[in-house]
Amino acid sequence: MHSPTRPARRDAGKTTQTTVLGCLRPGLRATAALAAAVTAATALPLVAPQLTRRFVDDAIGGASTRHLVFVAVGYLILAVAGQGARTLTAWLASRLAWDGTNRLRERLAEHTLGLDLGFHGRRTPGELIERVDGDVVAIAEFVVAFLLDVVAGVLLLAGVLVVMLTVEPRVGALLLAYCALIGFAMAQAQRLAVPSAARSRARYAALFGDIEERLAGLEDLRANGAGEHAVNRVHRASGRMYRAEFRSERIGSGLLAGTSVAFAAGTALVVALASWARWSGTLTVGTAVLLLQYTQMVRTPFERLIDQLRQYQAALAGVARVRDLLAERRTLPEPADPRPLPASGPLGLRLDGVGFAYADDGAPVLSGVDLTLAPGETLGLVGRTGSGKTTIARLILRLYDPTEGAVRVGGLDLRNADPASVRRRIGVVTQDVQLFTASVRDNLTLFRPDLAGDRRLREILAEVGLGDWLAGLPDGLDTGLGGDAVGVSAGEAQLLAFARTLLTDPGLVVLDEASSRLDPATERRVEAVVDRLLAGRTGVLIAHRLSSLARVDTVAVVDGGRIVEYGRRDDLTADPGSRFARLLSAAGVAR
Ligand SMILES: Nc1ncnc2c1ncn2[C@@H]1O[C@H](COP(=O)(O)OP(=O)(O)OP(=O)(O)O)[C@@H](O)[C@H]1O
Ligand SMILES: [Mg+2]
Structure with missing residues (x-):
């Protein structure tokens, strides 16, 4: 389960920001295609009001129906093409964003799995899942939205302002001033939204971690009647998440409502100005309609921008947390000159x-532990x-x-030993055996198909006394364990763990005996396998029995x-004053 350690140098030094950006950076062709789509999606809607003006003015001027239909059809084609360009942009942007964020997700998962137990002891799996997945999704959603709503929106906004300033400088200048004012107000409001979005995401992660832990411990919780208490804790975590989320949403909605009001006022102003210009004879009706249309066009990108502010906050918080996670270092330093343990x-x-x-x-x-074997x-x-x-x-x-002090195996300080050889040559059976929802084969080889062939697996299962058990399985080595599949008893799990260890043929084995009692028959089987496992190997046996x-x-x-x-055991047993002898007699074991 321990991925081979990677050179620390790859993680250290260079800032992790480059890693986040590096993962998200799209290819050249994808960028070019997206740029073309965005340009079309911006330019086409900008041309449309020009046709409306033409239509209105020509209609008032008494143009033929044929001509008017011609202009109308042109408008229709433009509108459809504009929508098409927008859809294409959305599709390209999504692809680009998900490609990049999937790379980031892989990088994060790889990095996280490579971190030491010291790190994993401090984090619940649920919290990590939420960080690897939730944060990356927030970033992906933002990248899509950024390309669609922010880049395209700003382009459209700029286009509208330029056209307006050319058509009717006074109204254009007014709109420009207005946009600047709203932009400034938005930048101020953004400061409010940052911390609340970050808090909301952190609360989410905590809630996920809580639920995950509760689910993992379901059996113990139920058996001990602690269910209510567990539900209560999840309930409180949900409450904290709800409050954080509510606050964050309220700020976002407030911003949205504010812009709506501001833009309604802006539209009214433009209408008043256009009416006055029309009355004073400097503007055709068509141009007034055109100005109104452009004013309306400004509103959508602006509202989207505001909406994006919230996603931007979430993405920013996500990027910061992803960076923190990538900055977590292995605390076990890599040996500068790794030497393998004797093979x-x-x-x-x-x-x-x-x-x-x-x-x-x-x-x-x-403290001060000295042992020699x-x-x-x-x-x-x-x-x-x-x-x-x-x-x-x-x-x-x-x-x-x-x-x-130091731990030396085969004469080598473990800090100087090649980590891969440590994993290969030192075997362990721990107190609680972890089985995976996977086939018997994968549970034995821990997903390393090249570790051993089926014949060797069968041999080893027979060796640990699971031959009959294997014969009784519906699909042999392919039978699924865990989940809804075949259940495994505590004794069988222990024996499977021994088989796992035997498979790699270690030179040093550490057995941390389960403190839970096995039935006498299984216990005898386990003891026989322990003898096999220790034969010809160095062993550390943590004994509860x-x-x-x-x-x-x-x-x-x-x-x-x-x-x-x-x-030596014999000496200690022979000395009635030794702790060990007292332990034996207290347990009623004959010396
Ligand atoms: N991951 C951990 N993080 C922090 N403290 C720990 C961790 N694991 C164990 N400890 C603490 O270290 C001490 C020794 O624990 P350890 O698990 O080595 O005991 P043990 O002798 O194996 O006990 P047992 O017989 O119950 O298995 C205990 O005080 C325990 O609380
Ligand atoms: Mg222990």
Whole structure:
């Protein structure tokens, strides 16, 4: 599940802004096609009022019906062509935007999956989904809208103003002043909308995260009767989202209403001016109609621009958050000169004065941990819950780096080891086995089809005692697990996890025993498989069942993040004063 680490250099240094823009940048041909479409969509509507003026003036002047029909048909063709150009622009803009944002989405997903557990521990999957998908959708919608409404709108606006200034400078100048005033007011209003849109998106992400977590824990919540409390929490998160969204919407609607009123007033003014000019004889009726039409044309792009302000806010917030996400760095540095772990055979393990804390300013979870395992030996880790056993396992797997000291495998400090070889040569079966909604094959190979052929998979399943189970499946290795498909018991899941580990043939295995009880028959099967797995390999066995410790060579008792007792199992068992011996007798296990 851990994608091979990528060179840190690719992420660092260059600002991530270039990455966001780089993903969104369209190709040359697509840009040219879009530019042509936008130009047509702007120019055609600008010509149309000229035909209206002609029609009105010629009609008043007593032109023939034939001539009038001719002008009218011309107008119709122009109108249809204008609409066609606009539709084409919309289509091209959508394609362009989605192409770009899909690239961004892939980049984000890849980046996020590559981040360390330290990062994923701080974020719920739902929040990440909302960030990878929701933010990118906001950006895509804005890019489409920007091309359609902002670029095309501004072009149309400029065109109208130029034509008006040529036809009737006084009315044109008035309209220009008016637009400038409204533009200024809009820029001011924008400041109001920025923070509220950002808050609304953050609330969305929090709500999604909350729901996702609740769904993942459904079984536990139900079983413990905590459903009401969970619903209440989601309800409150929804409330916060609603308030943020409501505020953001209200500001947007207020802006829209403001422009409507302003433009109604503007139209009235132009009508008054045109009437006065007509009365004083400087304007034909046709020109008055033309001016009115142009004035009306200004309104739509302006309203769209205002509307876009809101999407612009959301997109801006989205870009900022996408940039934050891309700026998240792997905290496990890449080795400058990566060296592979020995490719075969059991691997020695050594922890030298290892100290660790999960957060930079957090309390130490481990301190001064020294452990040594010769190749092929097995170490049993015991200790109270929360003492730090799983944490030691995570350091051995290099899911985190120690804050003090070093973890050495096969004589190599893990910080200098090639990450791919660490994944290949160190195997793990964790406390809770994660199965995927996928076929048995994919669950075993973790979606790496070239890892092993079907014969090897069958062999391994038989080896872990799942041969009969496989034979009973409707589609063999192709049978789907999880979801509505075949259910898997806790014991079977454990055995599948062992099969997964056996498949990669590691030289060091870490087994974090499930603390939940298996039935005695399954337990015996699991123990037999553990013996197989440890044969010829170095093993760290985190034991919750003291009976599992029968097979280990050395035992370390962990307490409060320290090794409080460490020695050969036989010696510790023989010494009645040792903690381990006391632990055994307390559990009623014969020594
Ligand atoms: N991801 C994490 N982030 C922060 N603190 C953690 C994290 N995982 C564990 N801890 C803390 O570290 C300490 C050691 O936890 P760890 O999981 O190593 O215990 P353990 O010995 O494996 O317990 P158990 O026997 O219950 O599995 C605990 O105090 C725990 O709260
Ligand atoms: Mg644990």
